[in-house]
Amino acid sequence: MAEPLFQQLQQLQREFRGHPPVHKWNPDLCGDMEMVIRRDGRWIHEGTEIQRQPLVNLFASILKREGDEYFLVTPVEKMRIRVEDAPFIATQVAKGAKDGRECLLFTTNTGDVVSLDRNSDWQLKPFGDPPQPVPYLEVRDGLQARVSREVFYQLVDWAEEGGQGESAGKLWLRSDGKEFLLGSY
Template identity: 45%
Template sequence: MADHEFETGGPDALSRLVAAAKGGRGAPPVERWNPPYCGEIDMRIAADGTWFYQGTPIGRPALVKLFASVLRKDPERFVLVTPVERVGIVVEDAPFLAVEMAVEGAGEARRLAFRTNVDDVVTVGADHPLVFARDGHGGAKPYVKVRGELWALVTRALAYDLAEMAEPRTLDGRDVFGIAAGGGFWEVMDAADAG
């Protein structure tokens, strides 16, 4: 392979990533890998969680899971990373979707777990916080941290289920709505904004 193909993430970058990612078992230690940046690859994760390569949806779930296993968020961009190269991709919102939720218990002892569209399972807590970002319509969009700096957007149906768990509290002199789970209270919004 010519050096210029490697550096630009040329047309064979996808094949190289597939081959390199298939080499190991379990979650690859992508946070420890620091290969050279080789440019952008024509890959995009749409806001609805669909992965695209060269404008075409990737229809094989196993391939999407493989790419998801080597995805990392660097300070300047999302990248697919192997021990020998790192290529940038576009992520429209969050790289993953939380598509299934399990709830046990109540209050701060409540266990709240999510399964993502790539079959990661996380339980809300200090390592996997639940955060709410404002959307363009004055509402709140929930996200759960999956790993590293990778987050999953909670689907609309599950967001409604979360909203039913919200309760009012006073935090630092402010009236807020939030969800008690995983030993903490995850603030959704100020009570004044909810009215």
């Protein structure tokens, strides 16, 4: 099943620049695919890790979220898959300029580059054992990336301590002229 889908995805990738418009595709559900995106970012199909990064990237390009469920979608097929946490992990961060303002740019484990801007969905959610608040940011269309530990430490280095009142005891990031809560200390 994965190889014909890979060929179909290659065709879609040639037709569309960037990501295919999965938000416009609403085929009927074909069923459940034995695929899971693990908490550590590994994609597992029928119990075996997908080792080919181009294949993972193609699958990621047709990933769609509806409520709390995830699907791989083409114009004619829709297969439900499982996601243990977030489908992506932010593995790198860099500072850049956007419209003359400093902006943080995140790169995911599937190669997406996401700007943390004033319209970004940035949340702190519990992760790990014991659960600790960890940042998540939206990559596209409700699909989130959890910030990796290495990236988190870089962000802590760039963060500013809050001043008085409600900001006291908190770390803040500034990106695109907006402050984003990184955590409390």
